Amino acid sequence: MLTVLSSIQWGIDPELFHIGGFGLRYYTLCFMLAFFLSYVILLSIFKREGKSQELLDKLTIYVFIGTVLGARLGHCLFYEFDYYKDHLLEMILPIRTVNGTLTFTGYQGLASHGGAIGIIVALILYCRKTKVNFWWIADRLVIVAALSGALIRTGNFFNSEIIGKPSQLPWSVVFTHVDNIPRHPAQLYESMGYLVIFIILFNLYKKSKFQKPAFLFGFFMVTVFGLRFLMEFVKENQESFESAMTLNMGQILSIPFIAIGFYFMFKSNNASGIAQKK
Template sequence: MEINFIPWNVNPEIANIMGISLRYYGILFAGGIFLSIFVLKSIFKNENIPLDKLDTLIIYGVLGIFVGARLGHCLFYEPSYYLSHPWEIILPISFVPDGGIKFIGYQGLASHGGALGLIIALFFYSRATTQSMINTVDLIAVVAALSGAFIRIANLMNSEIIGSPTTKPWGFIFERVDNVPRHPAQLYEAICYFLIFAVMIRLYKTKRAKLRNGFLFGLLLVLIFTARFIIEFFKENQVGFEDSMTLNMGQLLSLPYILIGLAFMVYGLIKTKRDKQRDELLITQD
């Protein structure tokens, strides 16, 4: 039986305007963040949090995600290259042999680093606004997977983070890479993230009173990084040194997040239960 695979040869660049490249990746990356902010605005209103706090959160959050994701890729996956080309960590340019400068964009963002960068940024946001950090991470957890889904679609448009070879009829042939049918791992991950977002928004709307004190944040970490751990089995390794590893770098970096997520879930349940008992006791005493 002949299997018709899906050819994929999308040009990552939409247009080039005066030497500035307009790419699907940038549009989808920004679009995912803006859509998440739109949903988060409704959540802030529901929580009776002033919207000026959201404006501050956006600044801290976007910077934390981008800086963390960029540093995560450079230091986790290609440290030797970027330590010898440190300007490329910060600047989207490369110096060519003839003495000129080439715009290359930010080629490499790691989700693990982005998650860590966001957490660090939220610590400083909490200090600057006196907002509860643990409550803030719970609210961001509701929408975070939405941005992740858009980023994985952006990876698909770039024909990057490709899957391992497959004979399944839904295999993609990433013609910009080779002619081998491969798992569309980017789509697998994007679909998982959309489903996780649906679960998180549903839980927030129906169980918010019971799921507080870091539970939603912990649940997000467990769901996101469990999905990431599993899907890594269907991906090609991103860098050569991973070929000799039983678990690749993405999987190893996912394990601490899963454990931290479980700890937050347990803490959230215990703390919420104790708070409820305390409130009931105060009512009884009154």
Template sequence: MEHLIWNIDPVLISFGAIKIHWYGVLFSAAILSGLQVMKWIYKTENIELGTLDTLLGYVVVGIIVGARLGHCFFYDPSYYFANPMKILAIWEGGLASHGGGLGVILAIGLYVKKYKVSYLWVLDRLAIGTALFGVFVRFANFINSEILGVQTNVPWAVVFARVDNVPRHPAQLYEAFAYLFIFIILIGLYKKFKSKSPNGLLLGTFLILAFTARFLIESVKQKQAAYSSEFILNTGQMLSIPFFIAGIVLVILALKQLKQPSTISNKK
């Protein structure tokens, strides 16, 4: 059976010693796309756009630091404890979405403290941009031939020639399309409620859908954690469970808000 042979160079353009990678371009596009979504939301709700620049800074730092530390400590802790300076070598690759999520949650805590807005109000709206962010990042992973799927002979299998000649599940694309679907769902929910959206509904929906998809797709991913596990579930699946549970709790609480005749505000 013939399969798609994927052998694209991860370097988009080279200028002597300067190299521009596809990953960097798509990561930047992911941030800019998320920013545009947030601008649209702020304009829709008549909120001062000036505060958005600060939010962007907090989120970007939270994503990068959290995702890096998540990769180091969730997936290969023994190596990084033995080589702590390698934690800073982000150019060598290694970002974990679970860690990035935690990083954003902590970074937003600083933002809401400064601007006196509801923590959940910010996270709800960021969830929309985060779903779109995930689309770009997973396409970047596909171009880089990383986060590989396990071997398969399904008609849509892909051979990542830069790695080996084995046809594999394009797990990166599965996640990219899952995030695109989630983005569409969240946009629909936001348009329905807008500023009256109950706190936690968008974030909870994102967590349920994103980590359900992640849990399922992990089953066709190649093992990423460097250490062995005696559990049936892999590291990515185990890390997905608490996020999924948190999403369930948030949606239940949000639905209770809908039944109460109260005014939902972005203020504490």
């Protein structure tokens, strides 16, 4: 039998503070910190390689919109399609029909796979507008994307969401806002994994032999979504329909990203396969 006494009790209020009708959540803070640190790191990379800050400012706008829209639509289409197919407007607006009444809920439900697709689409549009080479941007953006993933999963931990399966390990966590069952701190597993991937990517970027176009992008896809695939084995399913599936939705969606990553890692070794222009 699982014992609560040997586990870490986690019941922190998800809101850092609340004033009137406004409350700042730790998750929001982590999300904002992810974009701030990404901007600072990319600014140093842009300056190092002779790119203007104006280009980075435009990129930030495109990526922010692509991330939010992609993650939101990804959740609605991949995880709650049965509901949102009849409530299309609620995919975009932060509202939901509750007992026949429209209620403000905020964007409760963001999917990382949808966010990844949204970012790729945003990059394509950005590169068409600015004439910057897609792979030059993609290979550098994935460095900070891994760091952002680490911070967002930390935010999920503060929210007591995306919880792990029951565990008897000494570092298991009881999310008291959810139940009294000791569980894997799956959010922290993922966060630490993404942080390691960020460090590896940043160091690979500094080495000329890994500067082949699309290599870092491919490496990111393989490692990040490979980690995501493995972590799903210690996480509770996000939606009830996943219980009847051999692989859950997160794993199924990760497979094509991993395959794409391997493809570009190998293709990057062909000097004539992917041209890079700065």
